[in-house]
Amino acid sequence: MTNKNKINLGVFIIFTLFIASSFILDISIGLKMWGNFKIFAWDMIKLLPPAFILIGLFNVWVKRETIEDNFGHSSGIEKYFWSILLAATTVGGTFVAFPVGNELYHKGAQYKSIFAYVTSASLVMIPMSIIEASILGLKFTLIRLGVSLPLVIISSVLLGNYFEGIEYKLPKQK
Amino acid sequence: MKFLYLTAGIALVLSTIFDYKKTIKALKVAWKKFSKILPGYIKILIIISIVLLISEDTIVYYLGGNSQWLGLLSGLILGSVTMMPGFISYPLAGILVEKGVSYMVVAAFVTTLMMVGVATYPVEKEYYGHKATIIRNVASFIIAAIIAIAMGLFYGEVL
Structure with a gap:
């Protein structure tokens, strides 16, 4: 030990x-x-159990090229779209987004996609936004989402460039 | 939650139909990854159980003060150090609004609650390393502050 x-x-x-x-x-x-x-x-x-089962299936089935094409260097602006869409449908917020982001990285996703994904996983989740709108009003949720999206993209470009620049490596979970 | 179980169930069935051996491998991978991070999640649980000793009254007291900017700062900090499931945090946000707390302060609180995780550090650092974890949380704190101030502007609470 x-x-x-x-x-x-x-x-x-x-x-x-x-x-x-x-x-x-x-x-x-x-x-x-x-x-x-x-x-x-x-x-x-x-x-966690269904989330990790999906991570396991993702790990063995999804090809590296698929991730590179959609979330990696061969993907242009559309990688933000895919990252935010994936985050919007991720159930469980950051608890689940942390391992999924790491998994995406090791399959060839760029830092920009990872940060866009993890940041929007706590901002634009669809189930959460529906609950929020029903309690705080639709106006509140729409303003919050409208302000969030450009910030997600700007911040992930800045952070992505920085971490690529210093050649940062995420820990590998064996 | 139902959606998650449905997705995992369907994926598992399809995977088994296509390739039984690969499915077994996937489950092994899932278990290995899960058991490796489990201590991290247990640490989060222990931290949260202590942090949530901060009562709802305390939160209402600090966020409902007279000064908008002090409320904003308290909202950002309290949201960062605490963590709550949605079924507790949104009703609480509703109570805050009813008690006259501004939308700006409520936005600061609910946004940092989701985005900035002091308590989730033990898990986040295992996946992203110390440096990326700290930088992401600082960036998220700033993003939450911008969102909150924008909310204040839209609702005409500041300026």
Whole structure:
């Protein structure tokens, strides 16, 4: 076991012990933390298995050329369209967009596409925008989307050029 | 969520029909990737469970102050450090608007909530490295601020 893993395990054990003792000693902060933990844990349990199955299928089926043609150097302006469209339909926001973006990178997507994808995954998701419009009003959502899209493209061009310039490499998940 | 399960299910069935061995390989890849990142997700859960001790009252208190610009800054910072699922954050945003908090401040809060993830750092750095993670979050913070100010202009809340 590496040092990092030891620390992780230590933190996890301390957390578990604290929560367990909160139940016995009725510590309200601990019980509240458990409530928060449960909400998100349930969300992740539902979200991650189908998301990773899709990532696995993507990994074995999708050819590198396909990604290069649509998200990579052989793609012009249309790569923004594909990246934003993919993000708009990604369920689960950044939790899912992080691994998917990394996967796209290792299949030959450019940084510009990756940043356009990850940024818009938290801005233009269709399901989220519908909920937002129903609560905050359609005007709010339309202004937000209208302002977001040019910012997504500008920022991904700037960040993409920067990271290509310094020849940055994303970590590879084996 | 249903859409995700439907897509994954159909993809899995089609994949099995076309190539059984490749499907098994895909599932192995999926499991390997998942188990490798799992500690990261558990870390996020622990961080969130602590961060969300900030109560809704506290959020209403800080965002509903008298100064627009102070509210904007609080919205950006609170949205960055906290994280909430949509079914909590949007009703909360609705409450904020009802209590008279400006659309600009609400936009700052909900946008950074989604875009800037201090709590999601453990997972993001595994996929993008420290440098790209930090730069992306800083850029997202700036983008969220621009969106919020634009919202304030459109609603005639500033200037």
